[in-house]
Amino acid sequence: MNSSRRSALKAMAVLAALPCLPRAWAAEPGQPVIRINIPGPRALAFMPVELIPALGIDRALGVHLSIRYFPSGVRSFEDALAGNAHFAAVGFSVLPVLASKGEKVLAVVPLSGKMPPYALVVRKDLAGKIRKVGDLKGRSIGVSAGSVASKTYLNTLAEVVLSSYGVKPSEVRWVPNAQNIDAVYGALAGQAVDAVFCEEPFVSELVRRDAGRILLDMNTPVAMARIPGLAHPRSVVAASAESVRENPQRTELMVQMVQRTLVWMHAATPEAIVGKLGVANENERRELIATLARVPDIFSSDGRFSRKQVGETVNFLRAASVPLSADLDVHSLVSYQWSGNKL
Template sequence: MLIIKLTVRSFLFCLLLLSSLSRAETINLAVPGPGSLVYLPVQLAVAVEADKAEGLDLKLRFFSGGPLALRDLSEHNSDFTVAGLPAIASARADKMPVLAIGQLSQAAMVSLILRKDLKGKVHNIAQLKGRRIGVNTSTRTARSTSQMLAEYLLNNAGLNADDVQIIPAGQTREAQRSALIGETVDAVMGDEPFATELASKNEASILLDLYNPQRSRELLGGPFVHAALATREDVFKEHRLVAVKVQHMFDKTLQWMNSHSAQEILDKLANQPGFDPQRNQILLSVMQRNPKMYPVQCAWDPKAILTTERFFHGMAADQAESSLHFSEFVRNASPEVRP
């Protein structure tokens, strides 16, 4: 009789569990990738089932740049996105009803990669004058963060955007490699682990690496928000609890990252798109030499907001961008927390 009771209880528990899972709310999230180190926490959230812990079912939609992911958000194909905070600001300045609700990085996570035949010929950014630089894809309503960072580096070297040709080069290993190998571009504002992989195969060389938070701070004047979580104003207003759950999902993901080694993180990502276990040794080396790329929670760092806002104003393309204050669109989903 006891065995029967236990069996019935187990059966009822399974039914309750299945019922709970069936009620999980589907969240469509647009993100550049897959396989980019910048947006690694997004794919890790799926891998460690941080979404399930919040009663969510996270579905990822991949794009070749933050502006394309933002367009997907604005067209209501997704309700959340993770993109570069400067790209989000650019979209907001163009009147897109987008709100940034959390940060997922604390460095300008890009590498400037040269075609292999230019190694030894181009020693600094100033020598890129007259050449073609590939960046993540922009749209009519938003410039990509990598494009703004490219323009920032050019300005620091005494050049401006008119001194080079800016070309969309995508945001995947295959797209960036193809652009370099096919000589569509002379250099790419690339993502890791693609940059280190290409350099290790002698298919390209790295001119500048900003994945190291200290190097990024020195160049930009403080901590920098690259990857940021965002949603539309209508979602934030009408489905605030869902926004809070998504924020908590990423808190759980970042905390999991903070308590596990780089190798354990990669082991979890083994079945995720863009994370090939055969290439993990390269990714592992990048993560180990840059251990503080990600925050421990997605609550805003006020210093990082100020640095990123100052950067954005310095790279403003028009009056709408130069007059935009980040306080107009930077929020926290939890009302008791202030940015």
């Protein structure tokens, strides 16, 4: 039996443990609703959350997961902290920044694994002029939009990347855009920016649509070695500490939904994963499948936090010159009791 067939059978076995459920995803009368905000749609780092209702895992646990999309993780989390959602999917490095401003926040379950599929993509018509990262000095770069309280994870990472190649963040003009393909493509194709910093599947989609050329692929050993702390967790599900404390059962259910989804994804083929998302556009479907095949470790396999990865976050933020409290314990921002942990 080939590996693809074995993977498919494993994935079917995981789903077989769940009750058969109708495809309609509306909440049933009297069914508890858990609300979560995420960047997107189709932002790869947060795909496991989108799969939860598609797989029926929320309904199997007796709840309805309601998903709302935002331009970035920062925006999604701030809306949740304002009381409009129970949870938000966000870049983990945002949490120490918010904590330094007095916010009581907790990560409850990880989404990401080990492989960072980021890239700098330059406009097609400028590819001949911008041949190296240093050529971006004085240029405009599109990146996901943050807020007054915090930069987005991608914005922070982009600044670290530029600095590692000798370009100060102040030497470029940052242009905010939403974290979805329409916004990223529009920024390049409409010549609103000279380059964008984004992640898959948007990178491949920009190249396929002939809007840009990859200037720097972060998914290479050489590029990764230049960035301190790059092994830190990319994406997590987080909440206010008060929300976690007041309703531990809801937190436990959220963690269970994510962990069951990640286990299913780990056993499934890229084709099966994308098939569950119901992607209508054939080109987009192929790009997602190809991306998942290229970076098989992009998602956590079990939904448990790695203490080593969490600790790497401090090195990353220091490289980004983010002011942190001297007594900050980054592990205090992780609620290990719900997801479990490993080295």
